[in-house]
Amino acid sequence: MSTPVTRRDEIAAGLDDVRRRIADAAAAAGRSGDDVTLVVVTKFFPASDVRLLAELGVTDVGENRHPEAGDKLAECGAFGDLGLRWHFIGGLQSNKAAAVGSYADVVESVDRVKLVNALNRGAHERSHEIDVLLQVSLDPPGREGRAGADARELPALADAVDAAGMLRLRGLMAIAPLGEEPRAAFDRLAEVRASFVAERPDATWLSAGMSNDFEAAIGAGATHVRVGSAILGARPEIK
Ligand SMILES: *Cc1c(COP(=O)(O)O)cnc(C)c1O
Numbered sequence: 001m002s003t004p005v006t007r008r009d010e011i012a013a014g015l016d017d018v019r020r021r022i023a024d025a026a027a028a029a030g031r032s033g034d035d036v037t038l039v040v041v042t043k044f045f046p047a048s049d050v051r052l053l054a055e056l057g058v059t060d061v062g063e064n065r066h067p068e069a070g071d072k073l074a075e076c077g078a079f080g081d082l083g084l085r086w087h088f089i090g091g092l093q094s095n096k097a098a099a100v101g102s103y104a105d106v107v108e109s110v111d112r113v114k115l116v117n118a119l120n121r122g123a124h125e126r127s128h129e130i131d132v133l134l135q136v137s138l139d140p141p142g143r144e145g146r147a148g149a150d151a152r153e154l155p156a157l158a159d160a161v162d163a164a165g166m167l168r169l170r171g172l173m174a175i176a177p178l179g180e181e182p183r184a185a186f187d188r189l190a191e192v193r194a195s196f197v198a199e200r201p202d203a204t205w206l207s208a209g210m211s212n213d214f215e216a217a218i219g220a221g222a223t224h225v226r227v228g229s230a231i232l233g234a235r236p237e238i239k
Helices: 007-028 047-055 068-075 094-101 113-126 151-164 182-199 214-219
Strands: 037-041 060-063 085-088 106-110 130-135 167-173 205-207 224-227
Touching: 007 037, 007 047, 007 214, 047 068, 060 068, 068 085, 068 094, 094 113, 106 113, 106 167, 113 130, 113 151, 113 167, 130 151, 130 205, 151 167, 151 182, 167 182, 182 214, 205 224, 214 224
Parallel strands: 037 060, 037 224, 060 085, 085 106, 106 130, 130 167, 167 205
Antiparallel strands: none
């Protein structure tokens, strides 16, 4: 009789596979796999999966919607219980940013000054500094639903983050546009990042790459990859 495959086995197999692919992509780029942090994207998956991920050695998880993110974190036993870093990676409305700032450890999707003060208020509420990435758009200007700042807006955004008080500027985040070879988009991102880091030598994080394109992102210098379905399986229909 064969042992039934548990959810834990499924997740462990997905994790093994992705970790191996990360190590291979890093090696191919002449980098160490240890320089790439895996952020497992748990949106639409239950808190029980988050617990399993923590048991399997995952250190960072990503959520893209408020209030789902905060609810799940609370269900996982409030702050720090699982020793996880919670990344908020989704589009942020300014009226929800203070709430997100009150529970996220890292906010990757800061793309306008208006969010900065609200996040800072949330961080104050919790007396906890937040790591911030500026989301830069790789879409052509004017594209519908474009998320992310224009590269030209980054210096002013970075200044606002510095001035806020409770926010630590760590680097940049981007999503490869649909309908373009990801490697081409990530090569543009690498250029934007090089000029950004020249001005901000401490802001070296680069969050780029998802299930379908994280190898290309690692080739272009990503320090953080955000991987969901390749580890947890297909998500239920996007609501
Ligand atoms: C959902 C999501 C991911 C993960 O997507 P997968 O294709 O499931 O790996 C990564 N980044 C962001 C911003 C997301 O919203």
